[in-house]
Amino acid sequence: MKIALMDSGIGLLAATAAVRRLRPDADLVLSLDPDGMPWGPRTSEDLTRRALAVAEAAAARRPDALIIGCNTATVHALPALRARLEPGIPVIGTVPAIKPAAAGGGPVAIWATPATTGSPYQRGLIADFADGVHVTEVPCWGLAEAVEHADEAAIAAAVAAAAALTPRDVTTVVLGCTHYELVAERIRAAVQQPGAAPLVLHGSAGAVAAQALRRLGEPPAPEAPAEGTLTVLLSGREGALPAAALHYAEGRLLPAAGPLADRR
Template identity: 30%
Template sequence: MAIGVFDSGVGGLTVHHRLVERFPDADFIYLADQANAPYGGRPGEEIVELTKAGCVRLFDQGCDLVVLACNTASAIALRRLQQTWLPGYRRETGRKVNVLGIIVPTIEAATGMPWEHEAERRGDKVEKLDILGVFATAGTVSSRVYEIEIDKRRQDVAVFSEPCPDLVPLIEGGAGPVELAKAVEAHVATLSKRIGRTPDRAILGCTHYEIIADIFRAALPPGTPLIHQPQSTADALARYLERHPDYVAGASGKRRFLTTGQPGPQNGLVQTFWGGPLSFEAA
């Protein structure tokens, strides 16, 4: 089998890259739904259907395990698919397939707590709040998944989210550093104004944003810690595979890159991040 990695576009390559580093012998198939990107402004039901279709494509390609390297899909579609669609799909196909997301490992990294942990509500006064900024798509922000799930685990962490609907189209379109820096600086300024100061830490809550992490670092105060989703996702997948040895990730080191959009070479911004030429096949 291979491990599938799914995103609406090229942002999931940041997760894919780290997974390949962590599991160099495993087989990976990456699918970018560029024909329908970005997902952030789409209705919830549409995001669920598009995500399901992407998973089916990867299952059809031989993947038994799919990682949703997309915050919007993870926030809006993942639980629905796991609870209402996957059980029937498994029965119909006789295959033990599964779909994992990236929000759970990100929240574990942000809180330092396992997903199963929930804080006791004792009414103790919080002496010092840790202000956590989340930069994400409009869909992820509207789900309030980070606010809700982090509050369950850490009462001393206050989450403020900033929707950045312009960033994914800019990154997918290969925008230059000046244009990207202007957009990121505006979002950091907007969030900081709403909080009353800059955040203590930040989550880049869209995998596309990892491609321009250096621009976020420059826009935030020096030394502001960034919580990196690719690393936390790789760590979580390693733990998952240890607990489920029946999922075999392949051993040939095969890599395939598929797109529902225009096949061929990706833009210069993506290739600079990737470290060389990168071409997608038609899905």
């Protein structure tokens, strides 16, 4: 089994690690776009063009499924990617975990990029899945960029700024950008109030990985041999994981799981 994941940068690491934990025997193809990142400031049409190019580079490696490891790319490019690749390659998007977060009753904070915060897309998810729950949308200025470059000082500053905008009574935080899952515990520490019940964080990586296996009709097999290979594509060129990826536990998990390149 071969599963591809795509993003402009290392935000896909959380979903990649989740797939690796569920199926350590799966071959993985990571298709990144260092030549075109960041995708967030691009127009929808331009982002879709970049996403299609990155997806087609992954598709050339003949994966059984493709995960879009990016909320922004899912919003803008999912229909085009499915039209181009399905039914031959199932395409799984990444949606903020607002529905399971709201099921807890709230209050809920949604940490997201400034472009996503207040967007019709996110407001629609809130209306559909969090009706009656108090939800605060929190723009996280510079956090995704800081995580992408493993800039510890910038991460600390961005997390502190977003925490200051988060109401003290929230019980649940939705991590509405895949990059944020790489610093989830730092977010928890910044938002958790002394004496309050443990803060609940909701990311998307686990659900996306499980959905990919369901689309393939494959069961989880965490006990399988860790024989899965790893191929990294950088704007279509075979390469290595960006150095910043190894700053995070999710990135360090990957080289340990198998060869760094699949040249079969």
